[in-house]
Amino acid sequence: MTQAEIKLCSLLLQEHFGEIVEKIGVHLIRTGSQPLRVIAHDTGTSLDQVKKALCVLIQHNLVIYQVHKRGVVEYEAQCSRVLRMLRYPRYIYTAKTLYSDTGELIVEELLLNGKMTMSAVVKKVADRLTETMEDGKTMDYAEVSNTFMRLADTHFVQRCPWVPATENSDPGPLPPAPILVISEKDMYLVPKLSLIGKGKRRRSSDEDATGEPKAKRSKHSTDNKEPIPDDGIYWQANLDRFHQHFRDQAIVSAVANRMDQTSSEIVRTMLRMSEITTPSAAPFTQPLSSNEIFRSLPVGYNISKQVLDQYLTLLADDPLEFVGKSGDSGGGMYVINLHKALGSLATATLESVVQERFGSRCARIFRLVLQKKHLEQKQVEDFAMIPAKEAKDMLYKMLSGNFISLQEIPKTPDHAPSRTFYLYTVNILSAARMLLHRCYKSIANLIERRQFETKENKRLLEKSQRVEAIIASMQATGAEEAQLQEIEEMITAPERQQLETLKRNVNKLDASEIQVDETIFLLESYIESTMKR
């Protein structure tokens, strides 16, 4: 794990789980797999705290445990899973676009809690939805269950590995840790539950959680009374499926940008047809015949078969090679080259970064070297039609930024510089890795800056929160306009402006984090696709 990744993980863990969990988590990421006592000893925290932290981390699928010989249990952190926490808003928003508010809340609850049983999720989501509905209406459990089942059918949620039910009645010495199993066919099997009920609206006096201990007590008592029908069957959000969806989205929008709407629809149809049949790491989808595609086009689209064939031929002939032709039966068998598509997307990202950082002439040189693979200094000047001095300057700038690399080709065995060719080339994989590393650093910087800004203005923020609370309580008890005005004036105009600036900055930093994460997704997908080969 690079230092940049560790720093980013540390910031994310601290923001979401507090300092103790962060300390334990970062220690595990740095040192690899370790048993409980070593963790406690090395980090200097009490055993109790370490246990709590590990429970939280295991619950959220950030740490896994393994039993080694002599009964020692070792814990290992998953750094890449910690980095996924950046992408939670995107997952939730995607669920919203696909399955509307119910789906959105289901995925949100699963992500916030790590793992949950289906009944718990359904109950919580129904309660939350009931809150937002008008007075008197409630959300039925059945509707939420239906959405949950649809999410499971399309593989967006999956079951967690479970403890196998042991047959022998005499347990003997208990193993130090349960061995969890998972079978492919059971992963999306929804248990047959008959969840009847409606969402409960919380009493309005419980609205703000300050100083209401009875809310806590009542939750406890209801849990203990009812037996949970699907006890032990936990569900988690299937992040890989979301990633597959994002990848498909990226490919479709790339085709739409390059060609037109119709071709992007065709590509979207092809991807949809191969969603479940193609494993996510495959280099290309299963071959689809033109007839099948024609039948599966969305209902509103009425293009004739010949037009479809023409579009497919166009797509297959495109130099970007998103779509390939793999045979002639059934009117032509077409596949989507996923790896090539990801490679093109990563390359486009690199080009755009070079353009924005060094200028359009540099971008021209970069694209030239990409296209011609290896070029000498002189050839670069000639092909790009840029004067020698500037071309050399730009090449060296890109070279020091590691976007371009030099390839030496010696003419003689002694590698004498006067008798060696020096060729400029772009190694996409290493440039992508470099850029990814930079992205991690950027996000870490963004988060730190945001925390700094918030800390600087902490006093002001607290004051404004207090004033808002006062106003809200006064409005509830029915105060006059003049009194409210007076309270609002507690915050002076320059303070208001300061708050405005703070809010704007924090929003900008947050939005930047989300966008950098999109780039991270593209680059990581590309790098992953090259590794699996």
Next chain:
Amino acid sequence: MAGNKGRGRAAYTFNIEAVGFSRGEKLPDVVLKPPPLFPDTDYKPVPLKAGEGEDYMLALKQELRETMKRMPYYIETPEEKQDIERYSKRYMKVYKEEWIPDWRRLPREMMPRKKCKKGPKSEKAKDTSKGVSLTNTADVLKKIEELEKRGDGEKSDEENEEKEGGKEKSKEGDEEDDDDAAEQEEYDEEEQEEENDYINSYFEDGDDFGADSDDNMDEATY
């Protein structure tokens, strides 16, 4: 390599044109310090994407941040005692739900052992090193009673912390819950503990008494 060094004339060993500049040209200055932390950029960054989706994700992100702080998974750092007890602190406490993990899915060592009263005991032990021996006997007796009552092989080692607390430099709570089945044999010596003047750290973990007794003999003969 042992060729002519140019016979008095400076000559480069390679084609200077290939590198990109000609002889006698002014080269840029040598860089003497690391690049600045916040360098000026020639090109301004592109504005962020704006749209309904992005706005929604932004709001979600900020909401999630707030929500996570209120969840039971967010473990607050225990604050040090403040010099002045603030009255308002009592009314500003946020009540969080308790979260109990599913113990069937976790390793057994994760379960907190409720029998140990860690906090008060370890603090007491740190202050009163004199009371160590007394508490030890009491604990050993209590232990024997418990074992008789429960009659199972599990040993929990509460007196561990008093022992370590006797040393001035004990890490707080470091030696609290040693109830792993695998670790039993290492702490067997605690059971046989008597009131003696030997420092606990004298024996390495896993050594038995017999092997070290020769070392002690030297002192005894004096």
